[in-house]
Amino acid sequence: MNAPEFVHVTYLAHGKPGTDWQKKAQGIAVGLTVGSWTDLPEARKESMQKHLGHVVAAEEIGGGADGQSAALLTIAYPTINFTPDVPALLTSVFGKLSMDGQIRLLDLQLPERFRQQFPGPKYGIDGIRQQLGVQDRPLLMSIFKSVIGYDIDALAEAFYQQALGGVDLVKDDEIFFDETYAPFEQRIEACRKAVERASEQTGKHTLYAANLTGPVTEIFDKAKRAVDAGASALLLNVLTYGYDVLHRLAADRAITVPIMAHPALAGAMYPSAQYGIAAPVLLGKLMRAAGADFVLYPSAYGSVALERAETLKIASALREEQSGVHRSFPVPSAGIHPGLVPFLYEDLGNDQIINAGGGIHGHPQGAAAGGRAFGAAIEAVVAGRTLTEAAETSEELRTALTLWGNPSTR
Amino acid sequence: MNAPEFVHVTYLAHGKPGTDWQKKAQGIAVGLTVGSWTDLPEARKESMQKHLGHVVAAEEIGGGADGQSAALLTIAYPTINFTPDVPALLTSVFGKLSMDGQIRLLDLQLPERFRQQFPGPKYGIDGIRQQLGVQDRPLLMSIFKSVIGYDIDALAEAFYQQALGGVDLVKDDEIFFDETYAPFEQRIEACRKAVERASEQTGKHTLYAANLTGPVTEIFDKAKRAVDAGASALLLNVLTYGYDVLHRLAADRAITVPIMAHPALAGAMYPSAQYGIAAPVLLGKLMRAAGADFVLYPSAYGSVALERAETLKIASALREEQSGVHRSFPVPSAGIHPGLVPFLYEDLGNDQIINAGGGIHGHPQGAAAGGRAFGAAIEAVVAGRTLTEAAETSEELRTALTLWGNPSTR
Numbered sequence: 114m115n116a117p118e119f120v121h122v123t124y125l126a127h128g129k130p131g132t133d134w135q136k137k138a139q140g141i142a143v144g145l146t147v148g149s150w151t152d153l154p155e156a157r158k159e160s161m162q163k164h165l166g167h168v169v170a171a172e173e174i175g176g177g178a179d180g181q182s183a184a185l186l187t188i189a190y191p192t193i194n195f196t197p198d199v200p201a202l203l204t205s206v207f208g209k210l211s212m213d214g215q216i217r218l219l220d221l222q223l224p225e226r227f228r229q230q231f232p233g234p235k236y237g238i239d240g241i242r243q244q245l246g247v248q249d250r251p252l253l254m255s256i257f258k259s260v261i262g263y264d265i266d267a268l269a270e271a272f273y274q275q276a277l278g279g280v281d282l283v284k285d286d287e288i289f290f291d292e293t294y295a296p297f298e299q300r301i302e303a304c305r306k307a308v309e310r311a312s313e314q315t316g317k318h319t320l321y322a323a324n325l326t327g328p329v330t331e332i333f334d335k336a337k338r339a340v341d342a343g344a345s346a347l348l349l350n351v352l353t354y355g356y357d358v359l360h361r362l363a364a365d366r367a368i369t370v371p372i373m374a375h376p377a378l379a380g381a382m383y384p385s386a387q388y389g390i391a392a393p394v395l396l397g398k399l400m401r402a403a404g405a406d407f408v409l410y411p412s413a414y415g416s417v418a419l420e421r422a423e424t425l426k427i428a429s430a431l432r433e434e435q436s437g438v439h440r441s442f443p444v445p446s447a448g449i450h451p452g453l454v455p456f457l458y459e460d461l462g463n464d465q466i467i468n469a470g471g472g473i474h475g476h477p478q479g480a481a482a483g484g485r486a487f488g489a490a491i492e493a494v495v496a497g498r499t500l501t502e503a504a505e506t507s508e509e510l511r512t513a514l515t516l517w518g519n520p521s522t523r
Numbered sequence: 524m525n526a527p528e529f530v531h532v533t534y535l536a537h538g539k540p541g542t543d544w545q546k547k548a549q550g551i552a553v554g555l556t557v558g559s560w561t562d563l564p565e566a567r568k569e570s571m572q573k574h575l576g577h578v579v580a581a582e583e584i585g586g587g588a589d590g591q592s593a594a595l596l597t598i599a600y601p602t603i604n605f606t607p608d609v610p611a612l613l614t615s616v617f618g619k620l621s622m623d624g625q626i627r628l629l630d631l632q633l634p635e636r637f638r639q640q641f642p643g644p645k646y647g648i649d650g651i652r653q654q655l656g657v658q659d660r661p662l663l664m665s666i667f668k669s670v671i672g673y674d675i676d677a678l679a680e681a682f683y684q685q686a687l688g689g690v691d692l693v694k695d696d697e698i699f700f701d702e703t704y705a706p707f708e709q710r711i712e713a714c715r716k717a718v719e720r721a722s723e724q725t726g727k728h729t730l731y732a733a734n735l736t737g738p739v740t741e742i743f744d745k746a747k748r749a750v751d752a753g754a755s756a757l758l759l760n761v762l763t764y765g766y767d768v769l770h771r772l773a774a775d776r777a778i779t780v781p782i783m784a785h786p787a788l789a790g791a792m793y794p795s796a797q798y799g800i801a802a803p804v805l806l807g808k809l810m811r812a813a814g815a816d817f818v819l820y821p822s823a824y825g826s827v828a829l830e831r832a833e834t835l836k837i838a839s840a841l842r843e844e845q846s847g848v849h850r851s852f853p854v855p856s857a858g859i860h861p862g863l864v865p866f867l868y869e870d871l872g873n874d875q876i877i878n879a880g881g882g883i884h885g886h887p888q889g890a891a892a893g894g895r896a897f898g899a900a901i902e903a904v905v906a907g908r909t910l911t912e913a914a915e916t917s918e919e920l921r922t923a924l925t926l927w928g929n930p931s932t933r
């Protein structure tokens with residue numbers, strides 16, 4: 114019989130000055146596990162002991178919002194109370210509790226044996242690098258932009274232009290549901306052909322992450338059809354579909370491509386100081402456990418920004434060593450242009466994806482030039498050169514820096 | 524060809540004083556639909572016109588948080604841009620946007636033809652009343668409490684006691700995942716027998732909403748097995764599984780029982796004034812469209828409270844007349860005891876579920892007496908009598924009012 118394991122969950126709670134935080138924490142530990150404890154007969158306590166939650170810490174901290182008292186509460190929940198899946202986990206530790214006053218889920222530690230029952234990424238950073246044959250630099254990804262209403266031919270041509278610029282991956286826009294103009298499998302086949310066409314010129318391979326949408330009852334079959342049609346990756350709006358869809362896709366051996374998690378809807382949960390779920394849990398730990406090979410999240414530098422410290426914690430959750438679990442690629446996103454590459458590289462080094470939409474498509478010389486401008490920027494930072502130096506030999510990068518700026522020189 | 528339809532979405536946005544809200548709204552309307560507009564060639568504009576979002580309103584309002592400017596922005600999104608499911612809808616109208624500054628999804632209007640492609644409740648208020656043969660009073664529901672670690676026999680006995688008290692429904696606790704001690708189908712069969720046993724004494728029928736859990740890949744089959752085993756309702760943690768799971772359960776004709784939506788995790792999204800999704804959308808409109816026959820939400824009066832105005836909006840979204848769509852039962856919950864029944868009745872009248880856990884199980888004379896105390900309270904308010912009057916002829920109610928209070932007399 115194995116020793117009992119506990120999921121440790123840390124909450125930030127706000128309340129009236131003078132709140133008895135130890136009592137509050139105790140109420141959570143009992144209320145979300147066995148329900149009540151002091152009223153139980155002694156015989157019953159014995160058999161229920163293993164289901165009981167424990168208070169690990171309940172410390173008042175300074176800086177509560179609106180003059181309130183704030184506290185960090187850490188509760189240990191026995192893993193035998195739930196099944197190893199995110200719906201069970203979140204429902205237990207932040208289901209009813211999320212509605213009970215000012216409380217925010219700040220951190221969550223999954224113990225070893227419990228975590229091993231989650232799939233984790235199927236390929237992870239190493240597997241994807243192997244597929245692409247690219248080891249010692251950040252990867253470059255381009256986002257299909259403004260695709261609503263485009264037909265297969267127009268998409269294939271746009272794909273070809275992106276691939277020609279040397280990007281390692283192209284991803285669908287997450288709001289691309291259009292199966293009238295550009296049916297899913299036809300789109301995948303057309304993009305696969307565009308990869309081959311570009312590859313003849315560039316000698317490089319490009320992965321295509323197709324947006325997996327539609328009824329949850331059909332999505333697993335659809336993923337397999339995508340693989341059969343030659344898809345090289347799948348994009349999933351994990352938070353609108355639920356983490357368990359990601360989990361079951363990752364656990365399915367027939368789905369032989371990496372899965373990219375889009376953070377759509379995450380902003381409904383992470384930005385408040387008093388409520389919700391912290392981004393490193395929402396987009397870091399849970400995404401990796403449930404099986405995301407790549408996770409997009411707002412970078413600290415672009416148009417849709419997240420605090421730098423939070424982005425570093427997300428990346429750390431995705432990449433830290435965990436025995437037997439592949440590492441996920443962090444994909445800091447939104448408003449990325451070549452001038453921002455030095456900041457991203459300084460923060461995360463090689464094991465990340467540089468991801469751009471407008472920063473590639475909006476290049477004055479077109480999407481292929483946009484990709485090459487990024488390629489020159491990436492090559493420069495890896496070699497320890499400045500973008501200004503690199504721009505001397507790359508006209509595309511020079512144009513990009515002129516248009517969007519080169520803030521690392523400031 | 525049908526006239527184009529639009530989903531109207533209203534956001535509450537905060538920003539620096541002097542923000543150009545018309546421009547911000549225009550950016551959303553274009554950015555979340557066709558991506559860019561002014562740069563498009565004229566010929567392309569013609570074919571893309573039908574995909575373009577429109578600004579319906581962008582009005583600065585007073586009372587912005589932290590001295591900021593606040594505005595209500597209403598955008599009309601063409602329904603042809605997305606498929607008729609909640610993941611597509613939410614990803615489109617609040618996916619990336621949720622992360623783009625201080626923005627909150629406040630309201631959402633689904634146009635007629637688009638809404639008709641959602642399942643809506645399979646039975647709704649009228650269908651459930653017909654199953655129970657109860658027309659002219661609020662229904663009474665009891666929550667299985669402290670069930671973790673209980674075996675089938677203990678659960679069946681607890682069920683029997685609850686049914687004996689005259690409750691119309693019993694629901695599982697939403698944190699009940701335990702299939703070791705109390706396997707799903709055995710639990711359903713044992714509770715079905717307990718219903719029959721109690722019914723011989725009370726002459727009443729009791730529905731049992733079993734918590735539907737486990738892998739999303741198996742949940743639809745599991746729901747059908749539950750029906751075969753004699754389940755009379757299913758409980759689903761909709762927000763941790765995703766609305767589409769509810770949608771497909773509701774749309775599946777083989778699942779011939781009503782579905783109860785639990786609000787677990789909703790507090791990660793609705794409480795902030797600047798971020799997230801308003802409760803009437805999250806727990807009202809989207810739950811009904813996706814097919815919830817019953818929706819639990821925090822009442823304005825109990826231990827886990829929501830503002831009264833918000834609870835009324837949720838109930839209104841669940842019950843307002845919509846052609847061809849059944850009405851859903853509102854289930855104001857958390858910390859409900861008999862003394863609160865007059866408030867709930869004043870707010871919502873007959874078409875609601877009075878739902879109690881501790882208020883039934885914590886009754887000094889046991890769960891059956893706890894149910895009878897509620898029954899007496901409900902009978903009283905429907906007849907226009909006070910609880911104090913009713914307590915004269917109900918010892919159980921008298922005990923409950925003494926223990927938990929009778930605030931309507933204040």
Ligand SMILES: [Mg+2]
Pocket residue numbers: 256286287288619
């Ligand atoms: Mg996008």
Ligand SMILES: [Mg+2]
Pocket residue numbers: 209666696697698
């Ligand atoms: Mg509960």
